[in-house]
Amino acid sequence: MxxxxxxxxxxxxxxxxxxxxxxxxxxxxxxxxxxxxxxxxxxxxxxxxxxxxxxxxxxxxxxxxxxxxxxxxxxxxxxxxxxxxxxxxxxxxxxxxxxxxxxxxxxxxxxxxxxxxxxxxxxxxxxxxxxxxxxxxxxxxxxxxxxxxxxxxxxxxxxxxxxxxxxxxxxxxxxxxxxxxxxxxxxxxxxxxxxxxxxxxxxxxxxxxxxxxxxxxxxxxxxxxxxxxxNTWSTELSKLTSNAMLAQRVSSINSISQICEEIGAEVTQVSKNMGSDPRIGSRFLNASVGFGGSCFEKDILNLIYLCEHYHLYVVAKYWKSVLELNNHQKLRFAKNIADTMFQNLENKKITILGFTFKKNTDDVRGSAAIDVCNYLLGEGAILSIYDPKAKPKHIKLSLKGYNENQLIICDSVSNAVIDSHALVVLTEWDEFTQIDLSKCYQKMIHPSYIFDGRNIINRKSAQKIGFNIYSVGFPKNK
Ligand code: NAD
Ligand code: UDX
The missing domain is CATH 3.40.50.720 (NAD(P)-binding Rossmann-like Domain)
Known part of the structure; x- marks a missing residue:
């Protein structure tokens, strides 16, 4: 060439x-x-x-x-x-x-x-x-x-x-x-x-x-x-619909995670059982605190705009529901933290583990952490945030309506957990799967809680140490 x-x-x-x-x-x-x-x-x-x-x-x-x-x-x-x-x-x-x-x-x-x-x-x-x-x-x-x-x-x-x-x-x-x-x-x-x-x-x-x-x-x-x-239109549309389908899968498994929490099923088992059918496939079935990033929401909105332009209101509503479920998932997760902790977060220190929208990036755009943290700050909590890659200025810029003394950005898990009431996992960084939970527990205020928005913390080990643990799509503290 x-x-x-x-x-x-x-x-x-x-x-x-x-x-x-x-x-x-x-x-x-x-x-x-x-x-x-x-x-x-x-x-x-x-x-x-x-x-x-x-x-x-x-x-x-x-x-x-x-x-x-x-x-x-x-x-x-x-x-x-x-x-x-x-x-x-x-x-x-x-x-x-x-x-x-x-x-x-x-x-x-x-x-x-x-x-x-x-x-x-x-x-x-x-x-x-x-x-x-x-x-x-x-x-x-x-x-x-x-x-x-x-x-x-x-x-x-x-x-x-x-x-x-x-x-x-x-x-x-x-x-x-x-x-x-x-x-x-x-x-x-x-x-x-x-x-x-x-x-x-x-x-x-x-x-x-x-x-x-x-x-x-x-x-x-x-x-x-x-x-x-x-042709050009098919190619342009394929990009929007690929992202919409991926986001829809995450919202689907997240909707199932809510059912699991109520009836006492375990979402990771349900994902595995469903995903082993090759027609369904196993990828993109990890229940979470909600999807984020700079693409999914924007591209679904783009698709909704297209549908409404062509008066396809039922179709537009279908795709809107993917976003609604995602917003609901984030809010439900955040509300559960407050509800579990005496419905009172005023001046309680909470450790946030992970702020990026997924692991192995420093991008915080559209991260579920933003909505969860804004909710907790609104309830008067003090957040000590640790993320291996997110830049402190990006974290601060993405949060709103808080007092300076409500936000502490830490350089390690061990510093972040001191005098905390709860650990909240919002990004699935590999580092968080290796945390020494016993050491964390010793430094924390009791009763101590874990809210795992990524299902990466071993529930049995955490419970054995003394934590009350809530994981997405699992029956509460069982
Ligand atoms: P980005 O914000 O990281 O980068 C965009 C860049 O464009 C910025 O550096 C900005 O300064 C520059 N820019 C703005 N106006 C310009 C101009 N007139 N001339 C030259 N440069 C200009 O964005 P991104 O995440 O790389 O996304 C870019 C596009 O790719 C978006 O349409 C996005 O939807 C799409 N996309 C993103 C991803 C992803 O994972 N981030 C994946 C697939 C597709
Ligand atoms: C996405 C598309 O995957 C990619 O093809 C496109 O080019 C850009 O948008 P990206 O946003 O970088 O990529 O990350 P992706 O891996 O798709 O994850 C998006 C969000 O969904 C993340 O917040 C992730 O944590 C979440 N997610 C993904 C889940 O919650 N569960 C899953 O099973 C998969």
């Missing part, structure tokens, strides 16, 4: 990780990642990405400044780019029409403006890596074509060139959908061994050419049978 200049707009988790893996797999191409955030770019160039992802730093060392470059220079980077990835954020709208449901496309639009202005190649291939509303590829195409038409007409007026000369300058533009399925904490592994790569694009001559170029990029390490082609 001929050498390509690949440009990615957005140096976040998706932009950074995808390009590091691409660069390590395709040595013949040059990869440029461009971002408006100078600090972020500086971090990458100093081998210090501003987030934690297992395996990332090691891989970065093999390609940074060889065939992988991070920059804020849009103009020089885009001018001769052959493939342009969009990997910027697509958060939920915070104001205006469809506030709290629709997608804020402002970052995507600003990228389009950069591409329109600076990409000078005659063939412009834009690739959506960001998760976008269905129909966004068409919007981008319309925008870029319109911009290009105006530019060519202006040139026609200003210069006395022949029509032939002007025609030559007309860019060919195509927008492909190539959604990303990496999960945080396993991003590098997921990118190196993807289950599938989706490519969606128009069925035109240039559309097919572009899809082939993108396929060639992956062919170095992804088996051909794992690269699926479909």
């Amino acid at each position: 001929t050498s390509q200049k690949v440009v990615c707009l957005g140096a976040g988790i998706v932009g950074g990780c995808t390009q590091v893996v691409f660069a390590s797999k395709c040595k013949t191409h040059d990869f440029y990642v461009v971002d408006i955030d100078e600090e972020r770019i500086k971090g990458w160039n100093n081998f210090k990405p501003n987030y934690y992802e297992p395996g990332l730093n090691k891989l970065l060392k093999t390609c940074l400044n060889k065939n992988l470059f991070f920059t804020t220079d849009f103009e020089n980077t885009l001018k001769d780019a052959t493939l342009i990835f969009l990997s910027v954020g697509t958060p939920t709208k915070q104001r205006g029409e469809m506030k709290g449901i629709g997608t804020n496309l402002s970052y995507i639009e600003s990228c389009c403006r950069m591409i329109a202005k600076y990409a000078k190649n005659e063939k412009v291939i834009v690739i959506e890596k960001s998760t976008v509303p269905v129909g966004t590829a068409q919007k981008i195409t319309n925008f870029l074509q319109e911009y290009n038409k105006n530019e060519t007409e202006n040139e026609k007026e200003n210069e006395n060139e022949t029509t032939k000369e002007n025609k030559k300058k007309q860019k060919q533009i195509v927008v492909l959908s190539n959604p990303e399925f990496l999960a945080e904490g396993t991003a590098i592994k997921n990118l190196q061994h993807p289950d599938r790569v989706l490519i969606g694009g128009p069925n035109t001559e240039f559309g097919k050419y572009a899809q082939e170029q993108l396929k060639q990029l992956y062919k170095g390490w992804v088996p051909e049978e794992k690269i699926f082609f479909s």
